[in-house]
Amino acid sequence: MDVKGKVIKLFNAEFGSSLNNLKNLDYFQAKLDSKKSDVEECLSLASSKAPSRIQAAVEDVNKIVKQTDEIKEQSENICSLIEKCLQQENKTDELQTLIDDISYLEKSAFYMQFIECVEGVSSDLESSLCSNIDEACIASYVYLKDTYTKIELTLCTNLKSFMRDTVQYWFDQIEKKLTIEYNEILKILKWPFCGNNSGAQFTHSSTTLTEFKIVTEHLFHLQLPDSLVIKSTTGLESHFPQVCLPVTLLVQPFITRFRYHFQCTKQTNRRDKPEWYFTQLLSWLRDHIDWIEKMVQPVANGTNLKKTDVKVEFIRSLAKLAVNKLYSEMDSILYDDKLFAHTVDEAINFENELRSIYQYPSSEHATVLVLSQPQFLSKWLAIERKCATEKMDMIFSSPNAWVKVVGFEEDSKITECAEKFLLLLRSISDRYNKLPQLSHRCQFLDLQLELIDDWRVRILQLLHEHFQDPLQSFVPSILNTVHYVTKVLEDWGATHLYMELQDYKVQALESANNELENDFSEYLMKDIDVSITVFDGVISLLQRLHKKLMKEIIDTAITSIKIKSKPYFNEKWFTMPGEKEIAFFSITPTGQPMFQEIYNKLHIMDEVLAKELFKQAWKDFAMQLDQFILDELLLRNQFNSGGASQLTFDIKKSLYPSFGLYTSKPEILFPLISESCSLLNMLLGSAMLLLEALETEEENVAKEVLADVSIYELSPPLAIKILKHRMDISSR
Structure with missing residues (x-):
């Protein structure tokens, strides 16, 4: 380590990292000077052995001394600066203390001013209250209420508590006074207008009505802040928002009467007669709602407060009476199915009347709220299922179940069952x-879907019986019934009620799909994609039954035609005289029974089937006849020119007219027969050329060749077969 490093290490060891240790700098310098003197005494500069080393050491020491002096000076400057900062901070702390004291005093002064202001308003309110100056009372109260609303978020809990108690106190005092005044005015008005007072609403003096409106307006202004309103959070009460004071006081006489008649031991309080209290409430509503809308609602509109619908609040108050009464009765009638069903009907009728006649909003609750409680809803469902099953038993056991109902459209042929x-x-x-x-x-x-499927199954059970001729049984009536019910269900599925339920079911399936494994979720998604209405599933089953019954009717008709057609089909078509050999054509005698049977079947179907079904039936009937005559007559016989002409005459004069009653162009229904007759009656030369072309050309070209001679339905191979059934061609 060099000298500089040693010196730095020595200084660090002596002073450390704290600036406060610099005060020992003088002592450390004296210590170093003493050591220096000792060293100088020990060394002789005159020594000739190490003059250069000593000189270097002396220079290093001088440098260290110089650096020490500089550090000392810097430390003194730093100490001076620190002292100044500490002095400044002390002054700031003293100033902040003064500011805090001033702020505290100002807040205290404002606090006291606020208290004095509130007490002053309270004093004025008390004077106004004693002097019966209601308007001044209300103005002072509204000021106190608004003031409390502004300080609701303050952290001054005592102040907030003081204001809350003050507002509540004056609310109670003013409410008590105005309630007395209001009840006195209502007594003069002969409110409520019941019994002997039923005509009183038309005999009020203008002075009394003016006083009524003034006090009503005061009551509208007399409102507690929302935070002070005690709201019920349990039971059915939580579903009914509190009504305004005027409505509360207007409804009070009805509450008293309702309790007297329907909640005490009076004879009118009967569980088996829920319609009594429902009817009474509706009667009160009917007799008073117009007067309330006319006299009270305009006052509410003129207060410039939040929108208050007095009519809705009045209905809500009466509905609440019904709800509480109904709820108190439900447990006791839960095991009496007949009475429970009767009560449910009356409760639903009551709510329906509120909403349909008085436009009670759907967002407001009424008696159905009670029925939707779990313990009552399950019972309601069970009774609906039981009653519906009993009614279906009665429907199917009725001797007139499949009889057409008089009064509906004749074309629909609606049965009693439908x-x-x-x-x-x-x-x-x-x-x-x-x-x-x-x-x-x-x-x-x-439950409805279950009933529809049960209804379908019952019909299938009826159809298990053997019918020799369905057209002579009640099968057509069943078909009419199934068709009509299917159409009605399709219409219902497009209504708002069922579309809303379908959307809910789709969302429920999608929610379940998100929680299930992939394989099963794909199955659920198929249901979502396929179903458009809630009735799609049962409609599909009914349509299947519809097709089965229609096929059975047509097949039976065709079978009877087949029996009648055998003699006609076995005629010697290859030896019949031609046009030149007879004076005129007449219907082939053996064909008359068949054509008569066709006419009879069409007539019967027209009589027993609904118009829309018959339209479908005669088209299907014609299509099968067309194929049947082609297969059994045209392709099984040889025809000379006379036979071809006779067959064409029979078809045009007997078959087409039977269907001509229902369509202007019956020949369109029999394309196979019509085109076959055209081929059989074609000139021999043209027929030979056509046959040659059909046998030599490809299928696409052959179809074009047939189209040139107005043959569109017969395929080329089938046309070849028909042509070869001509005697003049087959004999060559």
């Missing part, structure tokens, strides 16, 4: 569509 079943489903919807929660509505929807 009408009553849809009425059953609609009544269930009408009862549950006011439930506030979609999940609850979906439970009833699932």
